[in-house]
Amino acid sequence: MTTENSCTHVAIIMDGNGRWARKRGMPRTYGHRKGAENVVKITRSMKESGIRYLTLYAFSTENWQRSKDEVDALMQLLNEYLDKELKEIMDNNVRILFIGERNMLSPGIREKMAFLERESAQNTELTLCIALSYGSRQEIVAAVKRIAKKVADGELEISQITTDTVSDALYTKDIPDPDILIRTSGEKRISNYLLWQAAYTEFFFTDTLWPDFSKEELCEIIQAFKNRERRYGKN
Numbered sequence: 001m002t003t004e005n006s007c008t009h010v011a012i013i014m015d016g017n018g019r020w021a022r023k024r025g026m027p028r029t030y031g032h033r034k035g036a037e038n039v040v041k042i043t044r045s046m047k048e049s050g051i052r053y054l055t056l057y058a059f060s061t062e063n064w065q066r067s068k069d070e071v072d073a074l075m076q077l078l079n080e081y082l083d084k085e086l087k088e089i090m091d092n093n094v095r096i097l098f099i100g101e102r103n104m105l106s107p108g109i110r111e112k113m114a115f116l117e118r119e120s121a122q123n124t125e126l127t128l129c130i131a132l133s134y135g136s137r138q139e140i141v142a143a144v145k146r147i148a149k150k151v152a153d154g155e156l157e158i159s160q161i162t163t164d165t166v167s168d169a170l171y172t173k174d175i176p177d178p179d180i181l182i183r184t185s186g187e188k189r190i191s192n193y194l195l196w197q198a199a200y201t202e203f204f205f206t207d208t209l210w211p212d213f214s215k216e217e218l219c220e221i222i223q224a225f226k227n228r229e230r231r232y233g234k235n
Helices: 019-024 029-048 062-067 070-086 086-091 107-118 136-152 162-171 215-226
Strands: 009-014 053-060 094-099 126-134 180-183 202-203
Touching: 009 019, 019 086, 029 180, 029 215, 053 062, 053 070, 062 070, 062 126, 070 086, 070 094, 086 094, 086 162, 094 107, 107 162, 126 136, 126 202, 136 162, 202 215
Parallel strands: 009 053, 009 180, 053 126, 094 126, 180 202
Antiparallel strands: none
């Protein structure tokens, strides 16, 4: 008899906003706005499904290389989201965390991020982790530097370094590794996202563009995950 897998943490690469807009003859910024609206809907659906952690890839370190107009529009959209979502977050008992290289963001955005984290810190039903100005290789390099400093300062012996040591030095310290990683839009790569954390994550790729990704498709993926056999290299 097979026991269903339990799902605690879902990570999503929200891809396809630009293509969604182009199909409708609209600018990419329109697709990003619709994608942001879908974040709210999917977060509610995760909470209803009993998921405890949701990590969303909102903006990568590589995304800074996009055109200035698009980056400026994305930052404006982020500003709006940070301004208006506190009530939604608090009403739904959601804790919000941000992971990534904050020093690349404007001081105003950093202040709003810190405010949301402080205000929602005691919420318990769902932790929404937003990967913003995030790159997994950069995260691992930063973790190595933190560990190396501890060794140099005499706080840690090289022989004491374990996988737990590395995990504790990452942005995602105290967050369980994702059970499921979903990428929308038909692309089949993970694009420098949670490389360490996804070592035994189950991957799901869908052709659906992010603004069209629905609660129904999410539930189908969670059910498919529950029926997968997870061996962890044992056989």
